[in-house]
Every structure is written in structure tokens, then in C-alpha cells.
Amino acid sequence: EEMVRIGVAGPFSGAYAAFGEQQWRGAEAAIVDINRGGGILGKQILLIKGDDACEPKQAMAVANRLVDNDEVQAVVGHFCSSTTMPASEVYDEAGILVMTHGSTNPMVTERGLKTVLRMCGRDDQQGTVGAEFVVKRLGAKRVAVLHDKDTYGQGLADAMKAHLHTLGLTEVMYEGLTRGEKDFNALVTKIKAAKADAVYFGGLHSEAGPLVRQMREQGVDVPLVSGDGIVSEEFVTAAGGGRFVKNVYMTFGADPRKSPEGKALVARFREAGYEPEGYTLYAYAVVQSIAAAMQESGSYNGVELANWLKRHSVETVMGPKSWDAKGDLKVSDYVMYQWDENGKYAEVE
């Protein structure tokens, strides 16, 4: 019988594959639940996977394929901002709804495309929260800003830097490190020489882990603040143990794992031996939102779906979500978390 086809486009291979896995797990769990509950408008949902490896070229191929060959009605993804941007033009032109669960670059929704929405915050919001925290809570005077020279990380660092300036502070250092490398000792020595009293890092856990470890090893005990790119237990593994992640802070949406709606789902994931961290629940929520829009508006047209979403609020596993006219979340609920020596994180009161 006929099914509702939803594309899941993200990095399922390559260096970012870990995020692709989170995305897929979340989306898969969502359709299982929805299908069990009767599907959308009585139709079952079918997920179609498209691997873009976070490469624009592949993202274009995937987008065209999802649109023309698989004839999907909506897309969950992409993950990297650099792939979401070119691919979303294809979806937009074809009038297909696309909702990204993790592309936080402001440009994603700033281009006036009609069918593009996101489930996550924006780097500028996140950076603002980070800067406020660094200055007001930590009382830092000499802030070093680092990033990983990638769309996400650099966007974050730039936003943070910009807000730092509005707060009247100039960073003592602003530099990029290379993704995939593990040795940041030179940079750490430089941080030390610059006498920074806080370090802000825009990037992912795979670099943040070794970075913080090498900082601690070289006796740089100042706080490290980062964004949602390090929201993963892997961060602790990468840092060499809980000892090293003390005094590390990060911004993240109110932890979906803690929200009452999510409790049961999280328990189910854990039962299946999977920790639903990072973007897992985001992807789940994206599918929920898409399904809700289709169910309620009774349409599969991307523009109509987008308009419906922009006008209504959806109950998701991460709580109620609603969107503004650009497609960004109305409420950005970035809050600050702190890691402890047991390798767990908790909201900073």
C-alpha cells in the first residue's frame, strides 16, 4: 500500500558518521512509534537513508535523489550546515519540507527559503549564552577563543566573539585548530603564555577531548566553555577520563533526556543498549513535528507544511516547539551545563 516517504539525509560515513548514527537512531525510533500508533493519515511511514558524508557534492546528489528518485514528502537533515545549505535549495525548489536537527549556522534560515526549518538553536544564540556565561558567571577577563575551522565550530566561535565584544571584552587569542588532529600542545602552550583565564572552544568533542586533556596536563586549569558539539559521553572518553573534564562547561538545549516527555523514550533506548545522546532525540522530535504537520494540515506540500508549522506549536519528545517566520525555533532554550569528574553533566544553577 502507499506509504509516506521521509528522507533522512546526513553523514553516515566519513569523519562525522557518529552524528549520522545518532540521527538515524532517533528518526528510526520515531517512525516505529508513529507507525505503531497508526501512521500519518492512516499511512505508514517509510524512512529513506541518504549518506552525504558532510560533503556538499554528495549532499546535492542525495538531495536530487531523494527528490526525484525516492519522491520523498519531507526530509530530516542534513546535519552539517555546509551540506544543509546547498541541499536545501534543491528541496525548496521542489517544494519539499526539510527540517534540520543539527545545522546551527544562522545562514541556514537566513536565505529566505520557504520550506526550511530547524529543530535546533542558532550559533548566534548559543554564542551569546556562552559569552554571557564566560563574562558574567566566570568573571573572566582574558578569554581565548578557539574553533575547529568548520562551519559549525567557527560559526559558534564567531558568534561568541561578537557578543564578547558587545560586552566590552576583547579576546586574547582567536585561532583555529585542525579537525582530525590530536596534538594541540602547541596551542595549549600558547594559551598558557597568553595567561588566559577562560577558554572558549567552538567545535566537537573529538577535538575538545584531547584539547582539554592537554590543557590539564600542561597545568592550564582554567575553565573550558564550549557548545553543543561536545554533548556526548564520548567527550569523556576522548578526554582520557572524568578527571580531565572537570571545569568544562557547555551550552545545550534543556536536556531532552530530562524532559518528562522524553523519560520513557530514553528508558527504552537504554534498554536496547543505546545511550540517546547528542542529536538522537532531536531527530526523533523532527520526525514527530513533520508527522504532526502532515497529520494536522492534511497536506504533503512543503510550503503548506512549513506554514502550518510556523503557525502552530508541536508537542515533541523535547517539549513543545514552535517556529518563527524564518523557520527558527521561537524559544531558544540554551542553558549552561557543567561536567563533573564522574564524566556526567548537569545544569548549572
Place this chain on the structure above:
Amino acid sequence: MQKVIKHAAMDALKVGLLGLLLFGPMTGMLLDGYGIHYAPSRAFWLVGLLLLGRFMVVVVMNSPALSGVADLFKRKDRVEVVVSPMGQQHHKILVVLTLMVAMALPFLLSKYWLNVAILALIYILLGLGLNIVVGLAGLLDLGFVAFYAVGAYSYALGAEYLGLSFWQAIPFAALLAASFGAVLGFPVLRMHGDYLAIVTLGFGEIIRLVLNNWISLTGGPNGLRTPLPTLFGMEFTKRATQGGTPYHEVLGQWMEIDYSRAARYVFIYVTLLVVVTLLVYMVQRLKRMPIGRAWEALREDEIACRSLGINHVMVKLSAFSMGAMVGGVGGVFFAASQGFVNPASFTFFESALILAIVVLGGLGSVVGVIVAAVVLTVLPELLRDFTEYRVLIFGCAMVVMMVWRPRGLLRIHRPEFVVEKRVP
């Protein structure tokens, strides 16, 4: 037969034991934080499959009854060079047929496959360009992607800052890429084979890193949007964006036509097809021209070339910049077809892929390059259904193809000259 089976069984056992050692720890013991989590069944399944597979292969390859099948898969590692007169008749028919099919494609393919076809054409272009450098001149270039990037960015940046149109960008990019080739080539072309390889690799990385880091100019990792190509002021968008007129409005004056998103792809495809056809012709000619012969001679023996009065640095340089030029043109088409460029498209892997096209095609063979480019672009798309396993299978295919046909898919043809009886 019994002997064969016994032999196969012994062999399979050995391979199975090796497999157990290789797969055991890697697939049977899963890291989980700092702990470990055993999944022995996975390893055993894999080893079992390996055992069975090996057994079957050995049986098939060794049993006389199935020798026909076995022959099909036998490796060929001898050079097969055929000296054949140029311009054979059946050749021409084949060329015309291929062109006709290629012209018909946009009307047969879905937009997705059309997009793949465009990519394939771009890779043919790049393959032909690199073929000049590696196949003909014998210069191992592992950083060809640099010129590709130069081309793509000269369109993107040219449009952004200089207001270049697609058509202006092509010669601009070609020149720019060629001069990059010349500037890089001049100091490094005196180096020997593999040193050249690593320097070009380094150069490719430098270009990518600069594009990534020079944010004020290139937008860094965020990339740049590129305008869509136009044809005589006709735009291939629904509404005019660059001061032209949308094509359906222009053509609408004469005929019944609706806007279709595919038109843009058809246009790029056709333009590319023309460029590729011209290039194929050019490369075929080059091989029979003094400069092409000099390239090949240089590949064979540099010292002998010098003894014949050939300036080896200049000749190499000409190959290098000509290859770069083609790469630059490829870049413009890539940027135009994607509508967006960022440095992630110009990694080392891209260079490796283009090189694989050239080698698999059989160094120096034009038809080989075309076939290999099509295979290597269509294959990953066909494999999309295997998602997780796609790259793994692609890698396996690369190894298997190399092992099966180390000298390339096709035989190498050398031009034959008609020797008339000379009157003394």
C-alpha cells in the same frame, strides 16, 4: 575433483584461521567507553563466510569443468599495446553512436540521474586533464584537485567580486588555473617522480587550507554561492535574478513552454557534453602531434629526450599547465552545477579519485578514461542503496579492479603509420 576439493578445504581452513585472527579482535570485541563488550557471533559469522567464499573460489578456479568461468576472472597484467592505424571506420561509427546516445540522455533520465551524468562528464573532463599530466607526460600529480578548486573558486569569487558571468568565467578560470600550474610547475618540475607527487599533494592541501582559512575572501568553510549559468541572457530560474530573462519567458514567445527545474541541468549537461567532446578530440589529436609525442617521450626517458634537443622543463611545463587548465574548466562547471562551493569538495580524496580514473582507464588511453570516469561516478550512486557499506564496497571495487586489470580496462593503442614503398 576430490583432489580439488581437498585442496580447497585446506586452503579455506588456512584463510579462515587468518580471518579469525584478523576479525576476531576487531569485530568480536567492541569498545564501549573504556570497557569492552563481546560479540563473538559477529566474528564467527564473518569467518564462516570467508571460509565458505574461499572454498568456493578455489573450487571454481581449479576444477577443469568450470575453467571457462575461471578464465573470465583471470588477471591480466601484461601490457597489451596494439599498434593500429588511426581513424578506423568502425571507430567512427562507434563515436557517432556514443554521441547520439549522450545527446539523448537528458530526455531519458530523471533529474537525479541527469545530475549524476553531469558529474560523470565533469569527471571525464578532469580525468582527461589529469591524463595529460600523468598518462601522457608521466608526471605523478596527487594534487590535481588544486586546479579544480582554482577553477571553481575563480567562478565563485569572480562572480562575487568582479561580476563575471559563467561564460566569462570559463576562459578566466582556464587562464588562472594554467598560470597556477605554470607557477607551481616551474620550480618543481625538475624533481623526480615521487617527490613531484608529494609536492603536488602539498600544493593541493595548501590551496584547500587557504580557501578554508581566508574567510574574509572565500567565506571559509561556509563556502560561496555561485550564480546559475545563463545563455545569451536567458536564465534558468523561475524568476530572473541576474538581470536576464527566465528562459521560459524568452522561449515562450515562440513556443509552448513551461518552467522546469530540469532545464538548467539539461543546459549544463549539453554545454559540458560539447566541451568534453571537443576535449576528447583535442587529446586524441595531441597524441599525434609533436607536443604530445614529446610528452610521451619524456615519460619514457628524459635523458634521451634531452639528447634530442627537447627542453624537458618547458615540455613538462606545457603538459602541467594544460592539465591544470582543463582542471580549471572542470571546476567552473562543478561550481555552476552545484550552485555552491566550499573547500570540503576539494580534499585529497578527490585527487585520488581522479587519479584512479586515469589509472584504471589505462594510462594515456582516452576511451579508457571515459569508461573509468563513468564507472567510478555511477558506481557510488548505484551503491547508495547500501548506505553504510557504500564506501567499503567502493574501496573494495577499487582494489579488485586494480588487481583484475592492473594495466587498465582497455588495451593501449599506438598510432600506426602507413609505410609506403619509397622510391629511392
Place this chain on the structure above:
Amino acid sequence: MNSYVIGQQLVNGVVLGSIYGLIAVGYTMVYGIIGMINFAHGEIYMISAYLTAITLAVLTTWGVDSVFLALILTLISSIAFTALYGWTVERIAYRPLRRSTRLAPLISAIGMSLVLQNYVRLAQGSRNQGVPSLMEGNLRLVGENPEQFVQVTYVQLVIVLTALISMGILSWTIQKTALGRACRATQQDRVMAELLGVNTDRIISVVFVLGASMAAVAGVLVTVNYGSFDFHVGFVTGIKAFTAAVLGGIGSLPGAMLGGLILGLSESFFAGFVNSDYKDVFAFSILVLVLIFKPSGLLGRPAVEKV
């Protein structure tokens, strides 16, 4: 700029350089013998990192407490299994290509590197993995102000020493022993070496096994030092190590070490005192410059061709 910062950057550079050197030795050996750039070498190193973590985890569950014992056992097991991978890769992807063009094994190596990367990703998942920090402690040279010091951790010290010692042993083997002679002969003229009774297939396997063992040593040390890796680490490190090998003169073992050190030092000084965004650009520029003035690398013997 105070001298402690400079001193610390020096240490950083030397450690990083030694790591590059350790891996570069594998490249250089394989290149030296079959004249082929083994792009899969970085992946072999990555596999050894996984094997290290697996062994350490298994040892922990077995209750091996002594750090020293754990390290030795890990080293042994990692070398053994990694060498097996090295051998197998050679057997599958390169041996059949002995008589083809020089480029065929290069492509096959690139394919192999994709295969290994994705095999590990599928087997172990794409998450970042790590090992707990094992060896604590460091040597510090403290100034008047206790905030200022130059430090070397014990692990870093072990890395540098191991790199130097293993490089020394290997170059002695290649230069002075019968095995080394047979290796070099095989590289220059395989057919002639066979005519003289050298089992070239065996020699090549031995070289691959040796190269993989060096990668395994690097894998253990680096993993213990940085504590973090994923299936993708082979590529970045591999390219750098390869650059180091070429910088020092490909085919020359001391050259690989020297190239590694220069690369490591230039990276850490450039990152430390100029700008870390462009440190790789700087490193590659050094490579290009060196090769322009010394076309066969720092310690490579110029290929004099007698005409």
C-alpha cells in the same frame, strides 16, 4: 616571549615530530623497497590504535593492574595483530600488482585505505574511542615563578626514546645486514634479486610486517599519550607522516626521523608563535622549499643517473 614558552614549544615539537617520524619510517621502508607510496599505512596505524584499546580493555577485565605489565602486553599484542594486518594487506592488494605499472598499487592502496577505514567503522562504530590515562607524572624544569615551567611527561619521553631507538635499529638493519642488502637489491631490480636467489615476495612481506610493527608501536604510544582516536585518525596522521618521510628523503630511515622532527617543530613553533590556522600551510611550504633546493629530500641520496 619568555624562554619557558620557547622551551615548552620545543618539547611539543620534538614529541610531535617523533610521532610523525615513527609512522614515517613505515612509509619510507615500504617506499624504499617497492617504490610504492603505501597510502594504507595510516590506516594500519589507526587499526593498531583500536587494537591497543581493545587489549587494554581486555587486560582490565582480566584484572591486570600493573601499568607496566599492561603496557608491555599491549605492545606485544598490538604489534602481533597489526603486523598480521600489514601482511594481509600486502598479500591481497599489492602482491598481485608486482608486474604492473607503478601507479596501480598506488590506486589499490587508496582503495585499501577506504576499505580499512570503513571496515573499522562498521565493526567498532563511528564513535570516538579512547583509553584511560595510564602513566602519570612528568619532569618539570621550574623557573623562579612556579607558574613558569617546561615539562615533559613520562609518556612523551618514552615516545621520543622509542622513536630514536627503533629508528636506529632499523637503519642499522637496512644498511648493514644481509636482510637489508636483500631489501635494497629487491627494490632496485626485483628480477635480478631473484636470479641471485632472493625470495623477493618474502622480503617484501617482511618489510610490510616491519613497517606495520612500527605503526603498531606508534599506535600504542600515541594512543596512550593522547588517549583518543577514531576510525579517521589514520588519514591526517598518515599524510603528515608521509610528508615527513619525503622531507627527509624518502627511502632513508634517518631521513624519516629528521623529516618528522622538522615537521613537528615547524608546526608547533608556527602554531605557537604565529598562527595555528596556517601551520599546515607553513609545513607544506617548508616541504616545497626544501625540495626545490634539495630535490631528493634532506638525507635522500640524489638519484644520479649515469648516462
Place this chain on the structure above:
Amino acid sequence: MSLLTVEDLTMCFGGLTALNQVSFGVERGSITSLIGPNGAGKTTLFNCVTGFYRATAGEIWLHRPGQQGQDLVEMLGQPFRLGDWVDARAFTRRVWFKVFGGSHRVARAGVARTFQNIRLFREMTVLENLLVAQHGRVNRNLVAGIVQTAAFRRSEREALERALYWLAEMGLEQSANQLAGALPYGYQRRLEIARALCTDPVLICLDEPAAGLNPRETAELSGMMEGLRARHGLTIFLIEHDMGLVMEISDHVVVLDHGEVIARGTPQQVQKNPRVLEAYLGVEEAA
């Protein structure tokens, strides 16, 4: 004036002096042979003359009839000297030769050679080998070649004809379309000579052309060489160990030992020279 004059040529490799103050001349239209024991420096001398090595010291001049003498050493480009930095003209000259100089310029000046270890373009056909050798004189215009203008076709046809002519002269017509690398050794030697001749040289330097040929083939070769001189006015400079051949066709023989000229003169003179007998031919030959 001799076609080629070599004066006080010295060539050192590290501590080894391969050539020591060698002076001699090659007359126009002559066949001059260079002989000497193994390792005497013959090939090294050839390499200096044809620009593959830059001599440590000494001069090499080529005097083409009706032209000014050409300094073959300068063509290779030389390291800067102190004086260059003040003299602008000398400086530009130096830079010019440094960038564009090299052994190919010597070849273009009219000195062709063959190699002791054969160097053919092995994966190209015999005819292609010969066409490459005419690189300097064919129509190299890219556009002309791609659209195949009449001028281009004419130039190619002429080149092909010249190639076929020399092939025939060397008796290789049958192999015209074979791969050079698959030819038997003796044919490869002849092809190398044909290729050198295609560059239209005034002086051709042959390094042991008779090596690997049997006596009958050697006799053919000697006929060929005499023909080259007689019919094409070529000057031949020859290294050879086959004394029969050398004594038969040489006008002039130079004997080298340990990098020094120990004798020179007509074959008869040289043959009787006691130093040559001792160092090269063997003493009992005299008996």
C-alpha cells in the same frame, strides 16, 4: 679549424679525476675514434661534450662551417660568479642560460649521440621514436595541429618521410610500426643511431655502437658509417672496443687511459704505440 675542439678538459667526481686535461680535435668529415681500457673516461668525455655533465674545467667548442664557434659549456648554464652581480649583461646571460640552458641546447647546436646503455622510448613505436627526434623542426603550433592545417600536415609528412628514410638507411623498414622496446638488442642499437640522425646533426657521437652485434653485423655497421660520412657529410665521433672496426674505418684515433690522452694519430700509428699496447691492446698483439 676542427669541427669540435676540446681543450684541457678536466672532470672530477668527488675525489676521482675521471678526465685530466684532455685536449684534442675532431676534424670535419672525419671518423674519429676514442678508445681506451674500461673506466678510462671515454663515456665521461662524451657526456661532457654532449652536455650531460658539466666539466670541472676546460673548454669545448663547436665550429660549424660558416658560423661562429659555439661554446658548448656555456650552454649548460653556470653558477653565478662574483663579476656577474655588477655586469648587467653578463648577469642576464647567466640567468638566461640558467633558466633555458641545458643539454638540449647542445643537441640543438648539432651534436647528436647514442648511449652506451640503450635509451629508447620503449613503449612507443619505432616511427614515433624517430618523429620525437624531429621535435625541433616540425610545426609545433598547437592550433595548427588540432585543426590540422595544410602547413601542419605538410610538416608532419616531411617528418615521416625523413624518418622512413633513416629507417631504410639503417635497414629497419620492417619494424617501422613495432614497439621499440620489443626489438632485439641489435635492432635497438640501430634504431638509436637512426634516431640521433633524425635530429639533423653535424656531429654524431656513438658510444659503442657495435656492442652486442656479431662480426657480420659489425661489418654492416661499418659500411653504414662510411656511408653516412661519404653521402651525408656527417662527422662521426666513436667509442668502440672492437679493434677491427676501429682500425678499419677511423681516420683518427685518440687513446685515453686513466683520464689522460696517452696517444693519438692514425690507426696505424696508434696500433704500434707501446703505451697503447700495454694499457689497452695487450702486449702479445705486437708480436
Place this chain on the structure above:
Amino acid sequence: MRQVEPRMVLELEGVAAGYGPVRVLHGVSLHVHAGEIVTLIGANGAGKSTLLMSIFGNPRPLAGVIRLHGVDIVGESTYGIARRGIAQVPEGRRIFGEMTVWENLLMGVTPLGARDGEREGRDLGWVMSLFPRLGERREQRAGTLSGGEQQMLAIGRALMSRPRLLLLDEPSLGLAPLMIKQIFAILRQIADEGVTIFLVEQNANQALQLADRGYVLVNGRITLSGSGQALLGDAEVRGAYLGG
């Protein structure tokens, strides 16, 4: 197999070989007795070098039997054959250009397993005394030797392994007349010491004078055989190979 005459060192029966589709040898049969010097002559491209190389399995014979000391060695690996006390001075010398002269000579012994330092030293001394030039250039890179010196090195390297059967492909190539005389004298001398020699030569005159027996190869087939003197006297041979 035991009926084979024990003193037969090398025996070829109907050996065919070639490169890819090209057949070069078409059923060559010949034999060499212990202590003999046998020479093979033939025009360029007759297949002489191919014959020598195919004894070592490279290219591997397509048909026929090759017996070395009575054992069939067709199908054995090249290095395996080399370890059976047979050495070759190949066409084109094939010395290891990047290694020193000394190392090149050592390559003649080291691959053969069991090492005997004393004997190695003695053999080295012997080869150096045969070719004093090599002694002078011990540490020079072999690739920069002159052509003749390289030829001496190739011969020296083959002698280093103390073979029982020595195959030489044009050993006189590129050597000065005096040196050729010496080489032939050396060959005579080691033959007298019991080494069997199979020699391919263009310098047919001298080769046939030296040899006990000779074969003539034409287009991959043996057309003539006989004692050295007989072949020297043969009119056909004189016309084709000795220049009348």
C-alpha cells in the same frame, strides 16, 4: 628419472617460451655436461637471452622439460632455481646501481642462506684479484661505474656464489680487448676447476675457440650443433656469424 646420465648438468628438452602472445622459443633441446664449456650463438633476436632467462623460470617455459643435475625445475620459483648452484650474468648486466661495488658482490652470496664468513672473505679476495679495478672502487656506487666496470662487477657477482653451473649472456659486451682476453682466460680456468659453463656470445669467433661444444640458434630453434672447432669451420656459420 634416475636413468638420466649423472654427469649431465643441464638438459633442455623441447623448451618453448615467449612473452605474452609472442612465442620466442619453439622447442629447444640441448644439454651441457659437467665441466664443459658450451656456447650458444645466434643473430640478434634469435632468442638466446630468452633461453637463458627461461632456465630461471622468467619467463616460465610454456612447454618442455628443463633438468638441472637431473631434477626437473620447470615451474619452480626463480629464487628456488638460483639456490640450486646455478648463477647467471644476465644481459644488460643488471647490477644494483644504488649499492656499492662491495655490496653488489656480497649480493652474490648472502641470499643463499648459510653464511660462512671465512669463505666469503676468501671469495671476495679472489674476485678482487681477478678484477683489480673492482677492488679500487669498492665503495663507489655501482651505478656510476663505467660500462666495462659494470660488466666486470656482474661477472664477479656471479662468481661470488661459487656456482656449479654458470650462465653468461654476452660477457664480453663493452669490455676492452685486453679485458676480454682475461675474461676468457678466467672462464677456462674455472672450467678446469670443475665449473660448468654455458655461454652466449656475439663474439662468436673467440667463444667457439674457447668452447668444447657449440649450438646455433635461429629464430628460436637449434639448427646446428657440434664441437667448437667444427662450428668454426662450418661455412654456414662463418657466413652468418663470423663475417665471412
